[in-house]
Amino acid sequence: MTDSVQVRRERLQNARALMAEHGVDALIIPSADPHMSEYLPVYWQGRSWLSGFTGSVGTLVITADFAGVWTDNRYWVQAPMQLEGTGIELQKMQIGRPTFSTFLAEHLPSGAKVAIDGNVLSVNESDTLKAAFGDKGIELVTTLDLLAKIWSDRPSLPTDAIYEHPAEFVDTTAADKLAKVRRAMSEKGANAHLISSLDDIAWLVNLRGSDVVFNPVFLSHLLITDTAATLFVDQNKLDDTTKANLADAGINTADYGDIIDAVADVRGTLLIDPARVSVGTLSKLPADTAIVRAMNPSTLLKAIKSDADIEHIREAMRQDGAALCEFFSEFEAKLARGEKVTELDVDRMLNEARSRQPHHISPSFGTIAGYKGNGAIVHYSATEDNFATIEGDGLLLIDSGAQYYNGTTDITRMASCGTVSDDEKRDVTYVLKAHIGLANAHFPEGLPSGQIDVLARIHLWQQGLDYGHGTGHGVGYFMNVHEGPQVISVHAPATAERVLKRGMITTNEPGLYREGKWGIRLENCVVHMPAHETEFGTFLKFDDLTLCPFDTRLILPELLTTEEKAWLNSYHQRVHDELIDRVSGDAKAWLIERTKAV
Numbered sequence: 001m002t003d004s005v006q007v008r009r010e011r012l013q014n015a016r017a018l019m020a021e022h023g024v025d026a027l028i029i030p031s032a033d034p035h036m037s038e039y040l041p042v043y044w045q046g047r048s049w050l051s052g053f054t055g056s057v058g059t060l061v062i063t064a065d066f067a068g069v070w071t072d073n074r075y076w077v078q079a080p081m082q083l084e085g086t087g088i089e090l091q092k093m094q095i096g097r098p099t100f101s102t103f104l105a106e107h108l109p110s111g112a113k114v115a116i117d118g119n120v121l122s123v124n125e126s127d128t129l130k131a132a133f134g135d136k137g138i139e140l141v142t143t144l145d146l147l148a149k150i151w152s153d154r155p156s157l158p159t160d161a162i163y164e165h166p167a168e169f170v171d172t173t174a175a176d177k178l179a180k181v182r183r184a185m186s187e188k189g190a191n192a193h194l195i196s197s198l199d200d201i202a203w204l205v206n207l208r209g210s211d212v213v214f215n216p217v218f219l220s221h222l223l224i225t226d227t228a229a230t231l232f233v234d235q236n237k238l239d240d241t242t243k244a245n246l247a248d249a250g251i252n253t254a255d256y257g258d259i260i261d262a263v264a265d266v267r268g269t270l271l272i273d274p275a276r277v278s279v280g281t282l283s284k285l286p287a288d289t290a291i292v293r294a295m296n297p298s299t300l301l302k303a304i305k306s307d308a309d310i311e312h313i314r315e316a317m318r319q320d321g322a323a324l325c326e327f328f329s330e331f332e333a334k335l336a337r338g339e340k341v342t343e344l345d346v347d348r349m350l351n352e353a354r355s356r357q358p359h360h361i362s363p364s365f366g367t368i369a370g371y372k373g374n375g376a377i378v379h380y381s382a383t384e385d386n387f388a389t390i391e392g393d394g395l396l397l398i399d400s401g402a403q404y405y406n407g408t409t410d411i412t413r414m415a416s417c418g419t420v421s422d423d424e425k426r427d428v429t430y431v432l433k434a435h436i437g438l439a440n441a442h443f444p445e446g447l448p449s450g451q452i453d454v455l456a457r458i459h460l461w462q463q464g465l466d467y468g469h470g471t472g473h474g475v476g477y478f479m480n481v482h483e484g485p486q487v488i489s490v491h492a493p494a495t496a497e498r499v500l501k502r503g504m505i506t507t508n509e510p511g512l513y514r515e516g517k518w519g520i521r522l523e524n525c526v527v528h529m530p531a532h533e534t535e536f537g538t539f540l541k542f543d544d545l546t547l548c549p550f551d552t553r554l555i556l557p558e559l560l561t562t563e564e565k566a567w568l569n570s571y572h573q574r575v576h577d578e579l580i581d582r583v584s585g586d587a588k589a590w591l592i593e594r595t596k597a598v
Helices: 004-020 046-051 078-083 102-105 123-134 146-150 174-187 197-205 240-248 255-265 297-303 307-336 345-353 372-376 421-441 454-461 562-582 587-596
Strands: 026-030 061-064 067-071 089-092 112-117 139-141 192-195 221-225 229-232 252-254 268-274 290-291 360-363 369-371 392-399 402-406 413-416 441-445 473-475 483-488 505-508 511-514 516-519 526-532 538-546
Touching: 004 026, 004 046, 004 587, 026 046, 026 146, 026 307, 046 061, 046 067, 061 102, 067 078, 067 102, 078 089, 089 454, 102 123, 123 139, 174 192, 174 221, 174 240, 174 297, 197 221, 197 297, 197 421, 229 255, 240 252, 252 255, 297 483, 307 345, 307 402, 307 413, 307 526, 307 562, 307 587, 345 360, 345 369, 345 392, 369 421, 372 392, 372 421, 372 511, 392 516, 413 516, 421 454, 421 505, 421 511, 421 516, 421 526, 421 538, 483 505, 483 511, 505 587, 562 587
Parallel strands: 026 112, 067 089, 112 139, 192 268, 229 252, 268 290
Antiparallel strands: 026 061, 061 067, 192 221, 221 229, 360 402, 369 392, 392 413, 441 538, 473 483, 473 505, 505 526, 511 516, 526 538
16 A cells, blocks of 8 residues: 555655755655666665655656656656655656756756765766766765665565576576676676676576566676676575585675675776666776676577577467466456456456466566556556446456466457447557557568567557557566567667567567557567578568467457458467367357457
8 A cells, every 4th residue: 555645745854854964955766776677676666665656667856845756658647646745746758858867957056966875876877967967066976875764664675585497497507608698708808797687697597586576586796707706695595405506507605785895806897787787886896997888798698588498488378378268258257247347356367367377476567457547557557445347338458477487478458348439449450450560570680679660650650649658678588577688669779789689579569548548558479580581681570479369359350451350360360279279168168259260
């Protein structure tokens, strides 16, 4: 339950009193931890604790007479509702509007002091702030953690055990992965490499944990030199067998909190990813140690799945598809019987269906079940205090996924209640056309990932429609559901690392949102596979991994081209063929009905 508005106003007052006591003119509380994670252990959810805004992206800025949260368009509906009455204002992150750093530079006097905990400030963001503040002589203070002084009941760090990714699902040893990273270090002229990103570490050492909800990772740092490697972690989480296996791979262990002192001993040249290492972690790095800034080599290595990984993931998707058949058949039957079904029930029913599948671990993120206007809130989350009952006429957006030992799933489908209007069907159909437009793409290997976004979005642009989020993100292998480096988005800058490679797994998820009315998103996971090898180069295509029908009752077939109908019918035939022997009874009857050709 979110704390009351009055409690959050008091916290804001306490923060301002402490700022005045320390001579601080502005306090920045980002959504971050020392690992620059997207989703955070509750220990580092300070922005949410103080403001009440629970979105995964956002930065809280407090001055003596202003408080605001900067967040992107996924949360422009949610944020005002959660911030109402707190004295904290939504600040929209968009082109043409001030960032929080430029806002502070414009509004603070020369010589002002801005505080942010250096342990949750990336090297890149530190550079951005210093560049914004430099001309006005504004001081950036990173050694003062004011949040810790007012958060008296702050939760402790997680202590759950770390476990091994079962060997039957792992085809590359930690020693081999470590050797690949060392080769990349050498190519970049580095004799040492610090990794703080949790998914990179978990992948490299073939271990998993539960320190971050829905993401099977654990709090740690990994320091690699050309002769040694040390995992900095709460050693109480490791059993003797795991420690021995790490040692066999050439990886020592040390206490989680020892990383800062260990960095003080680094000499020569250190490779870091400046977007994923905090200035606090580097606070004792010797001044004469050279730094190479580059994406962690493990990030690209992790993103390119092996053929064996992909086969495991295909099986996980079949399991997930069977579970979804069970869910949808039960869901539709309940509605037909007139039973009360809420957004919370949808989440529960999905988790129950998936938990019956082999190798199931947990959801891969919090289920988004948004009925009617709630579906237009891109990262909506129903709570015990705020949820809708699915009744009357309307569209239900269901975005969900699961973690299995053999894969990570992420899927969005639309469901209906009662009578769906032609306007709703028209919107669903145009989103489906956008989805098919990207699904049919062939593209050169190594193409900057953002450049193919237009292949989906153009189907909406031609109708004067659009959506604010990207069209696709990378997906891990029993790992984080959001994984880089690839991002399919018109807003994603083209870099040497953010390119499309064979073996990557990416989502295809165009959407359309009408505030207060309905939201639509249709999402599959796809794997990048070979398409052509010609004198013009190597070309890739997408192969669908997700196996679940699109509800054809929600589309207007007359708006689809012959080619689009062919794609839809072919996809549904494949879904039918791969799942028919995995379901029975009502779920089987549902699958047969929903995969009929249009």
